Amino acid sequence: MPMPFPFAAIVGQEDMKKALLLAAVEPTLGGVLIMGDRGTGKSTAVRALAELLPKIETRTGCRYNCLPGDPQPSCTRCSAPLAERPAAIKIRTPMVDLPLGATEDRVCGSLDIEKALVAGERAFEPGLLAAANRGFLYIDEVNLLEDHLVDLLLDAAASGVNVVEREGLSIRHAARFVLVGSGNPEEGDLRPQLLDRFGLAVEVRTIMDLKQRIEVIRRRDAYETDPDAFVATWSKRDAAIRSRVVAARKILKQVDVPDAILFRLSQLCMRLGIDGMRGELTLMRAGRASAALDGRTAVSWTDIEDIAPMVLCHRLRRDPMDEAGTAPRIERALAALDAGHGHA
């Protein structure tokens, strides 16, 4: 399989790149939703990200991506007696594409028909959720996905566990993954329940700047002509981003959120009339990840201002009569907050 297009070589779309990096630093953010026009490099960015991230450790042939030191009971290979366990290896961060036509069996896993019919044995065949454990689950055209699959995914993403109770099987296995969805809003909306579960939402627009467009074409062309050479040219910059993510993951736990900032976060959410706590929590976590990405150990108000639109804009109540998008409302709220309190 050819190397994916390098992450660092993606022109523009800074919001999307930032959101993906934040999710890579802090997987508990709850996924990224990328909505926008066609041909804006949504899938390219996601595929590139998986290549960029540091490899994860697991065992040969493990289909649940178990940590070598902490095998799951449902994984027969890793929970075998110590002597029989396969060797630990490093694999690329899993990046699982969920095809639109996928069935429930394929997503959750199901009874292994071969064993059931041939040996009369009841065995579990893990699905995509198992394969995506500790990695990314990418759904292109998420707004066209069948509702029952969306429910399944939401449930697994929120709980980090996939529970299968069917056909006499009773299996639980870890399914901690970052859900990345992309789609074109003109083809239909997402249910608000699903919208709210995504931690970050960014809107990508086609680049209209002539110079940038040309740069995109040139780079893409260089990549297609000789993928390996192109990836090699960009590998240094990719490596720089990788080390930023690795460093950020290390210091993430130490990043401090001052009380004053927390107070203003709540004020912002109240002012915007956002239901529930998820907005504030995500805002705080994303702020932390953002500071960590910059190598700082304290969250500043600028971090929050930067990320507030991508954290909050999909959580605002939709008003069908409101012509302007939701981003201006957040900006207004931020501005009002600044006017009221002065800079923190």
Next chain:
Amino acid sequence: MAMRESDNDGPFMALRQQSDDRWRDAVTAAQILAIAGPAIGGLWLTARACGIRDHFLNYLWSITPGIPVTRLPPGATATSLCGHLDIGRSTAAGRIHWDHGILAATDGGFLVVPMAERLDSGAAAMITEAMDSGTCPSLRPVAATPAQPSHFAVIALDEAAEPEEKLPTCLADRLGLHVSLDGVLLHTIMPPVPASGAALLPDNAWRRVRLDDHLLEQVCAITTATGHGSLRILHHLTKVIRLHAFIHGREAADENDALAALRLCLGVHLTQSQPRTEEQEQAQAAPSPPTPPPSEPETGGDGNEDGVPPSFDNLTELLAAVEMGHVEGLTLNVGNRAARQGNRSGKGGANARNARRGRPYGSSNSPPFPDARPDLVETLRAAAPWQRLRTQLLQGQTGERAGHLLVRKEDFRYRRLRHQQPSTAIFVVDASGSTALERLGETKGAIEQLLASCYVRRDEVSLIAFRGKAAEILMQPTRSLVAAKRKLSALPGGGPTPLASGLERGLEMALAARRRGSTPVVVVMTDGSGNIALDGTADRALAGRQTETIARLYRVHGLKSICIDIARRPRDSVTSLARLLGADLHLLRQANAAHMSEIVRASMHGGPPS
């Protein structure tokens, strides 16, 4: 040449000229596809099934000998595309027998998608994923097998006739070349294409063709001006430019290549009315060995360009023309490249009973849809009574003792699911007369309120307004609030009342919605007094008769409809119209968005799906 004579020969010569040009473009596109293969994504062929299309495809096969061609079977499912478990052979062999799917088998060849406008969106997504990644999406557990390589070029045969039939956008966006054979005359293809035997092999040398920044900038500006924002399309365009230059033996792409590529990818032509037509006299394009000698009347002065250092006058002019809206083929192609709305499965009608999701209501011994999974418990239950008999039979036949369950093909049972169909609300609104603006405004409000709340059932809403001479579809069925807002931002109003035409459009759309497996609800808002006949004449009596005929058809087809009387005083005409339609009649003195959306919602959700 032909141009000079055509001044006298009238429309036929013009037709012939157009037909020749189209065919020449088609031939060039075929050559480009032959050389580039998967790099260009594929070819979007708009043509009805006919001899000309066959002729074109035969030509394409003749220049690409040895490249396998796979035809996608209609109704191909996820499992048939990406591989599936062969249950018959698996049970016979006693171990898993995995059948690699169509996409893996197509590796290195062409994938022909017949009736691409009816391609299932799920199947389209799989094909595009394979196109993007070069590997077949694996439905098998990841660790079990390495990914199957799958590089192929797609040839999508688009036979769309109705406006609602469109290629899935995700696929259309990835196909670099667009050839339309509409209007190609038999006369054009009568002399067999010369040098059709000359095979063109896939060749990567075209990547060395240079494309300088200035030309690229121009092309960029033109694509943006024609409304093609997608960078993928722009990228394909640059590739086609260089391929075109490569075919013609140039080392650096020039303006002719750019013009040809714009035509081949986007269908952008300059119309004949452009001031430059005078200069076409000496039009003789750059050497193009495999094509018939071109004499391009519409694309600007090729003749001036040979040997002249690249000036980009023609492109600049094209850009100016595009911005002024003077370009032939433009509206067609912006429309063609526009998004197909919603999740059209293209398999209308069948979804209600044999749904892929919903509540189980029974089991059957034939799969309700091709890749249905057997219901294991029911299968075992069906097999159980026969076990003793089969064991004895097996022992009698082969002498061996069966140690396991004997399941046969006829035992397989499939769970059947029933799913409530989504609804499509079609507003047919009287936009004539003085109160039109207010009414349209409220209708717009109602539509947006409905859309804001209809995501759960995936209901769709569309709008037809009638005024002046005829009815107009303002919004195709959509469930996207974003799309609706863009479409409804400016609505015209005023003029006479072509009620018959409005009802006709509504009927067509309702039947189309039903074909797609959705339940239509037609909301007619009128004061009942149509005064324009279907042909646009102001004949009140004729209009009345036509209205009656069409209204009866609503009842014949059993369409659910709502009639909203918006006249100041209740009128008999609306009452009788409602009776003819078989509609629920509502009176609405003041058009009111909230009230209206409530009525429609009640009728969309209230009745059982028919």
